[in-house]
Every structure is written in C-alpha cells, then in structure tokens.
Amino acid sequence: MDEVIRKRLLIDGDGAGDDRRINLLVKSFIKWCNSGSQEEGYSQYQRMLSTLSQCEFSMGKTLLVYDMNLREMENYEKIYKEIECSIAGAHEKIAECKKQILQAKRIRKNRQEYDALAKVIQHHPDRHETLKELEALGKELEHLSHIKESVEDKLELRRKQFHVLLSTIHELQQTLENDEKLSEVEEAQDASMETDPKP
Numbered sequence: 001m002d003e004v005i006r007k008r009l010l011i012d013g014d015g016a017g018d019d020r021r022i023n024l025l026v027k028s029f030i031k032w033c034n035s036g037s038q039e040e041g042y043s044q045y046q047r048m049l050s051t052l053s054q055c056e057f058s059m060g061k062t063l064l065v066y067d068m069n070l071r072e073m074e075n076y077e078k079i080y081k082e083i084e085c086s087i088a089g090a091h092e093k094i095a096e097c098k099k100q101i102l103q104a105k106r107i108r109k110n111r112q113e114y115d116a117l118a119k120v121i122q123h124h125p126d127r128h129e130t131l132k133e134l135e136a137l138g139k140e141l142e143h144l145s146h147i148k149e150s151v152e153d154k155l156e157l158r159r160k161q162f163h164v165l166l167s168t169i170h171e172l173q174q175t176l177e178n179d180e181k182l183s184e185v186e187e188a189q190d191a192s193m194e195t196d197p198k199p
Contacts, residue, residue, distance in 0.1 A: 025051045 025048060032044035121130070 022055065025055065 028044050028048045028051060032041055032048060
C-alpha cells in the first residue's frame with residue numbers, strides 16, 4: 001500500500017491531480033476517436049479542451065510557484081550573506097573593544113603601580129637607602145625562588161615515589177589475589193581427590 005502511495009505521489013507531482021487529468025484526457029481522446037455521432041464527438045472535444053486547459057493552468061501555476069521559490073531562495077541567500085557580514089562586523093567590533101579594554105586595564109594598572117611607587121618614594125626620600133633595600137629585596141626574592149624550586153623538586157620526587165608506592169601496592173594486591181585464587185584451586189583439587197573413590 002505504501003509503495004502504491006509513494007508511486008502515486010511521484011507521478012502526481014505535488015498531489016494536484018495532474019495524473020488523473022492526463023488519464024481523463026487520454027480517455028476522452030479515445031472516446032472522441034471512437035465517437036459515432038458528431039454531437040458526441042463535439043462533446044468529447046469540449047471535454048478534452050477543458051481538461052487540457054486545466055493541465056495547462058496547473059502547469060503554469062507550478063512554474064509560477066517554482067519561479068517564486070527561486071526568487072525566495074535568492075532573497076534568503078542575500079539576507080544570509082547580509083547577516084554573515086553583520087556577524088563578522090560585530091565580531092570585529094567585539095575584538096576591537098576587547099583590545100581597548102585590555103589596554104585601558106593595562107594603563108590603569110600602570111597608574112596604580114606608579115601611584116604606589118610615588119608613595120613609597122615619598123616615604124623613603126633617600127635614594128641610596130632605597131636602592132639598598134631594593135637590592136636586598138631582590139636577593140630575598142631570588143632566595144625565595146630557589147626555595148620554591150627546591151620545594152617543587154621535592155614535591156615532584158614525592159609524587160614519583162608515591163606513584164611507585166601505589167604501583168607496588170597494586171602489584172602486591174594482584175599477587176595476593178593470584179595466590180588466593182591458586183590456593184582455592186588447590187583446595188578444590190584436594191577436596192576432589194579426597195571425595196573420589198580409590199580404584
């Protein structure tokens with residue numbers, strides 16, 4: 001049934017009854033050819049013209065719908081391109097605004113640092129002492145960096161040791177499980193040998 005409907009839809013186009021009209025036209029033509037009287041022939045001729053007119057109207061309507069669809073597709077394509085251009089422009093504006101925001105943040109941060117440095121300089125007017133303090137702070141920072149590196153190295157070493165420990169525990173657990181399974185098998189074999197009658 002589904003196959004019949006599918007074939008009918010394929011033949012009938014959009015389901016406007018074109019195949020039925022063509023079949024009627026063919027039948028009318030056969031009746032017109034086989035008509036006996038002139039009146040009957042004229043009647044069949046008028047029916048054929050009417051059916052042919054309906055087919056031509058349906059075909060014209062289909063062509064108009066097709067042209068309209070093509071125009072709509074072109075219009076949608078144009079709108080789609082305009083939207084794409086707008087989106088691209090918006091992305092460019094967003095990127096530009098992000099750059100401006102980053103630049104403004106950088107300028108604000110620099111100004112804050114400048115203000116902080118100006119306050120520090122005002123509290124320490126002697127430049128020589130300030131340079132000594134900066135040098136001491138630099139050495140302390142370098143020392144702290146070395147300590148940090150040392151701690152990170154120790155942490156990495158502990159991680160590796162912990163990983164080795166976990167691997168060893170996992171292997172030991174696997175070995176214990178294997179030994180337990182082997183013991184169960186041996187016990188089962190011993191029990192089997194005890195229950196079997198001796199020949």
